[in-house]
Amino acid sequence: MDIRISADAVVSGDSSFVIFDAHFRERSVQCSIARATLLQYVWAPSGASDAQLLKSFFDGRKRIEAIVCRKLLATQGEAVGLSMSDFAR
Structure with a gap:
């Protein structure tokens, strides 16, 4: 699927x-x-600053994109919230 964050x-x-x-x-x-x-x-460090959190987010972007894509295909929702249960699969 073609998805881009x-x-x-x-x-x-x-x-x-x-x-x-x-x-x-x-x-x-x-x-x-x-x-x-x-x-x-996504391996953000414990106690991460906002900058470190964003760095970890962008480092894990491909994995996040894949999960967002899967959720959008399943729900066709207007908003997507990712939680631990989405990654535990």
């Missing part, structure tokens, strides 16, 4: 999520991934 991801105000847009089938979908998920499955 936007380069303008941001950390939420409370640092509990990274928020980003995924471009899929000529539409843009707002997405988020929980900080705990990045720590557990």
Whole structure:
């Protein structure tokens, strides 16, 4: 599938999520991934700063894109939130 994560991801105000847009089938979908998920499955360092969290997010971008794609195909949702259960499969 042709999916692309936007380069303008941001950390939420409370640092509990990274928020980003995924471009899929000529539409843009707002997405988020929980900080705990990045720590557990994308190898962000414990106690990561916002900059470190974003670096880990972009380092794991291909894996994140694949999971977002799978969720969009299954739900056709307008927004996608990624949690640990999505990566545990």
